[in-house]
Amino acid sequence: MLGYFKFLLFGVYFGVVLTKSEVVSWFRIRDMFYFREPDLYLIIGSAVVTGMLSIWLLKKFHLRSVTGEEIIIPKKPLNKGTFLGGFLFGLGWFITGACPGPIYAQIGAGESAAFITLGGALLGAYLYAVLSPRLPN
Amino acid sequence: MENFPFGTWPWYVAGPLIGLTVPLMLLLTNKALGISSSFRHVCAIALPRSKAKYLRDHDWRAEIWNLVFVAGLVIGGFVAAYLLSAQRPQLLPDHYYSVKGYLQLLAGGVLVGFGTRYAGGCTSGHTIFGLSTLQSVSLYATLSFFAGGLTAALIAMLFF
Numbered sequence: 001m002l003g004y005f006k007f008l009l010f011g012v013y014f015g016v017v018l019t020k021s022e023v024v025s026w027f028r029i030r031d032m033f034y035f036r037e038p039d040l041y042l043i044i045g046s047a048v049v050t051g052m053l054s055i056w057l058l059k060k061f062h063l064r065s066v067t068g069e070e071i072i073i074p075k076k077p078l079n080k081g082t083f084l085g086g087f088l089f090g091l092g093w094f095i096t097g098a099c100p101g102p103i104y105a106q107i108g109a110g111e112s113a114a115f116i117t118l119g120g121a122l123l124g125a126y127l128y129a130v131l132s133p134r135l136p137n
Numbered sequence: 138m139e140n141f142p143f144g145t146w147p148w149y150v151a152g153p154l155i156g157l158t159v160p161l162m163l164l165l166t167n168k169a170l171g172i173s174s175s176f177r178h179v180c181a182i183a184l185p186r187s188k189a190k191y192l193r194d195h196d197w198r199a200e201i202w203n204l205v206f207v208a209g210l211v212i213g214g215f216v217a218a219y220l221l222s223a224q225r226p227q228l229l230p231d232h233y234y235s236v237k238g239y240l241q242l243l244a245g246g247v248l249v250g251f252g253t254r255y256a257g258g259c260t261s262g263h264t265i266f267g268l269s270t271l272q273s274v275s276l277y278a279t280l281s282f283f284a285g286g287l288t289a290a291l292i293a294m295l296f297f
Contacts, residue, residue, distance in 0.1 A: 004205045006166055011209015012216060014158055019217030020142065021151030025228045033290040042148040043155065044264060050156025051269025058160055065167040074169050076257050076267055078274040085255025086263075086278045090285020092248025094293070095241055097229065099260040100172040100253055103246075104207050108214025111229045116239050120246020125176035127247065128254040129189035135255065 015105045024105045026097025033094055080136045092124075143223050159269045168202060171262035173253035175207045256281065 021043055022028045032040035057063075058071060065071055093099050096117045098106055103121060106114035128135075146154075162168055181187075181195040218225045232238055253259040256278050258267060264282070267275020 004202060007168075007202045007205040008209040008212070010158065010162055010166070011206040011211075012213040013209075014155070014206075015210035015213015016217045016221065017146070017151055017154045017213075018210075019214050019226070019228075020146040020221060021148070021155075022145055022226065022228075023151070023155075024214070025226065026230060026233075027227075029286075030290075033286045034294075039148045043152040044260075046149060046152025047156035047265055048268045050153040051159040051265060052271070054157065054160035055269050055271075058163065063164065065163065066165055067167070069167055071163050072167060072169075073163070073270045076263070076272055076274045076278075078277065081255040081257065082274055082278045083256075083281045085252045085257070086281025087252070087285040087288075088248050089252025089256055089259065090282040090287075091289045092245045092250075092252055092285075093260075093282065094286045094289035095245030096249060098249070100176070100249065101210060101259070101261050103249070104172070104210035105214030105217070106228050108211035108216075109218035109228055110215075110225055113229055113233050113239065113242055116242040117246040117249070120243040120248075121173075121176050121250030121253075122179055123243075124247035124250025124252070125173075125254045126180050126184070126189075126192075126250075128251045129177070129180060129187065129191035132189070132191050132255075 014101065015108060018101055019105045019109055024098060024102035024109070029093065029097040084136070096120075140223070142221050145226075155265060156269065159266055166202070169262070170266040171203070171258060172207060172210070173250075173259040173262060174200065175203050176250050177254060178204055252285070 018024050023040060023043060028040055031037045063071065098114065098117055100121065103114055103117050107118065158170055162170055177195060178197045178200050181192040181197045184192055187193050233242060258278060260282065263275040263278040268279065
């Protein structure tokens with residue numbers, strides 16, 4: 001049970017940063033897609049640069065996890081879904097103003113309509129589960 | 138940076154803090170950042186007898202950590218909006234609180250859930266984690282996310 005506590009803390013940390021930087025705001029997502037302000041591009045860009053640099057350091061110094069295990073970086077598969085699914089998600093991101101993380105953060109921040117976004121996302125994942133054998137891959 | 142932490146956090150604070158999640162989670166938990174997989178876990182738990190292989194053969198018990206993580210996201214949203222803000226920030230426009238708005242959110246949510254599962258990740262798993270770990274697939278995914286979002290923006294501008 002205690003082992004799960006660190007994941008809760010990571011979630012709280014991530015949720016606070018996403019909400020306080022307004023990455024979870026429908027208004028800011030519109031500003032991003034309409035190129036009205038650069039902030040979200042700068043947030044994503046600096047997040048990726050920070051991540052890349054730290055992974056480079058992790059590898060350079062052959063760091064292990066706190067439990068002494070070798071760090072595992074899962075490889076993501078490339079297929080047609082990368083493009084088709086990615087495009088469909090982008091449409092949904094514009095409409096809802098939320099990618100998956102922000103849906104949860106919006107709920108916590110008191111936007112009750114985000115429960116509907118979450119319901120839609122679960123339905124969408126279910127549809128993918130049912131349709132995936134027939135989708136181009 | 139005025140009134141930190143109660144004002145909106147600037148990009149140069151938020152971006153690095155988001156990026157640091159990748160190495161910190163690997164070092165402290167040896168797990169990869171990712172959020173949209175939680176949709177799959179919830180569906181697999183809710184429908185244990187599903188005919189869909191994607192749910193039936195899914196070992197969600199090994200992924201409970203991910204559900205604990207997204208529960209933390211909800212708490213984080215609460216802490217940020219109610220404890221770390223002078224006034225609760227409005228994150229969705231008022232017009233979404235209507236029948237038409239609910240239908241829009243539902244349809245958009247379906248696209249988010251379907252699309253991220255088909256693409257194998259979202260802005261967290263692909264854009265933040267995947268790009269940080271130099272995976273070309275995540276670059277293609279990220280470009281596709283923005284192709285979708287910008288297409289929707291163009292359609293909205295032209296027709297609405």
